[in-house]
Amino acid sequence: MNPENYVLCARNLHKSFAGKEILHDVSVAVGKGETKVLIGPSGGGKSTFLQCLNFLIHPDQGDVFLDGRKINSANKRELYDLRQQVGMIFQDFNLFDHLTAEGNVSIALRKVKGMSKKDAHARAIHELDRVGLSRRADHYPAQLSGGQKQRVAIARALAMDPKVILLDEPTSALDPELVGEVVAVIRKLAAGGMPMLLATHQMDFAQALATEIIFMEKGRIIEQGVPEALLAPGARTRTQDFCLSLNQMGNQNSMQLCCHSQAAPSPSAPEE
Amino acid sequence: MQGSFFPYSIMIEAFSEFFANLGDNLLLLVKLLPVLLKGSGITVIVVAGAMLFGLTFGLPLSVVQVYGPKPLRWLVSIYVWFFRGTPILVLLYLIFFGLFWMLNFHFNEILAVILIMGMTSTAYQSQIFRGSLQSIPAGQLKGARSLGMSDFQAIRSIILPQALRISIPGWSNEYSIILKDSALAYAVGCKEIMSYAKGLAIANGNLALAIYILAGIIYLIITIIGLWGLRRLQRKIRIPGYSHA
């Protein structure tokens, strides 16, 4: 994969913690309008991988490219620029607990981008409106539901005009009835062409959005391909096995979608 | 600048003198130690007495403050406000001289100090227990009532056993505060560690620093022993899965 063709590209990332290998030679690239979905068992390295992309965790080896330009993470300026241009959504929201919804969205605009208070406020209200929360602008995180918190987090990321957004299991910490509102916002983003890299356990969601599914296990990419191929009935891929095992644990949604997918013809081997 | 603030030459002289007569000085310190230890005995008695006094009266006060009728609650609040808002040294002067002395109530200083510090500790301990009582979920009381217990029975056999366990960290804290406060008892003539230390330091001017440091070490040791004991108690009565936050 040539980094120049992609918005965000990671090549050959390796990471170990205390002698345990978490990532082994992982390469992923996200292009314009693409939504790539990382799936796989918990502890498979998805979250670590996402955090390596904006150097919240520093990879031991490998390169990250933004718009085809290799990031030198030792250069602080370059690092902070990268993080401004790469949005990140966390599983447990990580809203700033001492700031209102509006404050959460505007603080980085003011303190990182140097916007005036007035402009930052206007922008924050605009972004909150996009996720349907402008009426909650004055609420503090503790006064918001999980779904609302995650939508504020998305607004916070969008306000920075990111070139790409990383979503680390954005719906995993939510009560089932609150998943829908967050999914709707993410779908809208995807429809608008925002490049995204999404780690999730929600297969229905993955299948509906993904331009490509990447199956990770034990720190390695096991398979990757278009969802129609990986999840076709009888495809006999690791992805489908994993999907079925989720079913057996009672995930009715993904059962239906995995097994009765309108899906594409030929199962194809993972790329590369 | 520094030279004038810290007179190094005098310090060096003092140190070299101390070490020149190291044998004699250490011998003297060793001879003085039993005197300080005698004071430690009094300190321990005062602290133990005040803690027990505070436990005996603080516990009922806390129950009153949480479950009692409004007027009683206010009375307890006023008591707590007075003893927590006034410095312990002032309380010692106020009650020992301003009350006992004026009433010709000349009784034993140790007893007087235990009484005064005990009353103070009552106020503090009642707040520790109150916090614990309030942290017990309402469901516990409901559960006990649903079994036909009276409120008194429920508080005694269901609420208090839980609340007391939660109170141990607060109690450890209170212990180290009372121990340190007991150093002020010398102000009303109670013969505890500091009163002996002061006497010894005046009599042996060149050893004043060593004597006060020695006193500090004794306090540290008593603190550590007491906290260790309370931690053991806490472990002994621990209930699996029950949080002792």
Added chain:
Amino acid sequence: MDNLLDFFSNINASAFTFDLNYIADKVVPVLNKGLWVSLSLIVPSVILGFIFGVVIGAGRVFAPPRIRRLLDLHVTLVRGVPLLVQMFIIYYGLPSIGIRFEPYVAGVLSFTICTSAYQAEYVRGALMSISQGQIKAAQALGFTAFKSVVWVIVPQALRRALPGCGNEVIYLIKYSSLASAIVMMDLTGEAVGLASQEYKYTEVYVMLGAYYLAITSAATLALYFIERRTAIPGFGRLAAGATK
């Protein structure tokens, strides 16, 4: 039983006086004088104690392990030894090796050392309570390390430390009475001096208690209002009741 009777027959209620004129003419002016001395001890000690408390507390969280252990030891020692002993070491002990302080300097010094150790404990607790997620979120938005400290860590930590630090200020107000033990003429020092003149203990010490109660109550009230003004729903201490 006889002893007990003796004991009570000794009680002499007539010795118990409460002379209001004496209070107005003598006690109040003298205590007012002492009040200023007390305040002149308390205010600098609170300010210096907080500054050093933040430095020590932050050091105990962020400094390299060796310095951290040293600071831990310092805090344990200071918190384990009575303030009075520390004051005696500084004012009466150090002169035996040639270091002499004015009583005022010795007072502020020992109060600062003592209160900063306690403040450090609250600051440390507050810093440790800030979750990794908050810092990661700031980093992910492109905050520099310095900016995340200023805009995320400090505002959160200060709010969490406020109740503890405020209480510590009230403690310091009360323990400033120990300054009288190193011959400072603060509130307590003046009171003891006056009481020993005419033996009107009750009048003097009741008023002394009233002065301290007034100061500590005012401080408690002020703390309450500061806490309320800076409170954020669902954040820190108010967590329980605040959500919906």
